[in-house]
Amino acid sequence: MYDFTADPALTEHERYRQLMAAADALTAGEPDSIANMANLAALLWEFVPRLNWAGFYRVIDGELVLGPFAGRPACIRIPFGQGVCGAAAASGETQLVEDVHAFPGHIACDAASRSELVVPVIRNGAVVAVIDLDSPEPARFEQADAQGIEALAALLAERI
Structure with a gap:
């Protein structure tokens, strides 16, 4: 049985170390890979506070699924x-967006999302997935979050 619980009193660095x-x-x-992504989405939900969405988009046939x-x-x-996830997949670079409504071409899957952090998962030089975190708070994510993710x-690059 697994019992991974994040202590809300942890520092940002310690929380990501435990994650x-x-x-x-x-x-x-x-x-x-699907089992691993499912468990990781649950861990992200548990460890990263103030989210309204946490998960993965996989690269399949040249698009994110x-x-x-x-x-x-x-x-x-x-x-x-297209959108923050598509920008991360196309560029291979982390997208830390303080205000998704100001991001050109933002795709509003959940109207409650205000800020977003998307990190590409790169294996052998190619993006194979992105990790997507959304928050209902503007400017929720900082560099410490980007570095942790x-x-x-x-x-995860070799595990998903």
């Missing part, structure tokens, strides 16, 4: 280059 340890424990040796997530129903397919994406 990484939990992610490693859950995914090490498990070959099923909805993967495991926690939150409200979401857009199923996103073309590369980038470390998680690096860990």
Whole structure:
């Protein structure tokens, strides 16, 4: 049985350190990418406060396709280059957006989302998925969040 619970009193650095340890424990040796993404979406929901969506989009046939997530129903397919997720997939770079309504071409899957952090998962030089975090708070995400999720994406690159 797993019991990964985030302590709300943790510092940002310590929270992401514990998230990484939990992610490693859950995914090490498990070959099923969907199972790993499902567990990771649950961990993100547990460890990262003030979210309204946490999950994955997978690269399939040149577009992003909805993967495991926690939150409200979401857009199923996103073309590369469209919205925050599509921008991260097309550029291979993290997108930290303080106000999604000011982002050109933002795709509003959930009207409650105000800020977003999207980190590409890169394997052998190619984006294979993106980790998407949405918050109902403007400017919710900071560089510490981006760095923590980038470390998680690096860990997961060979596991999803």
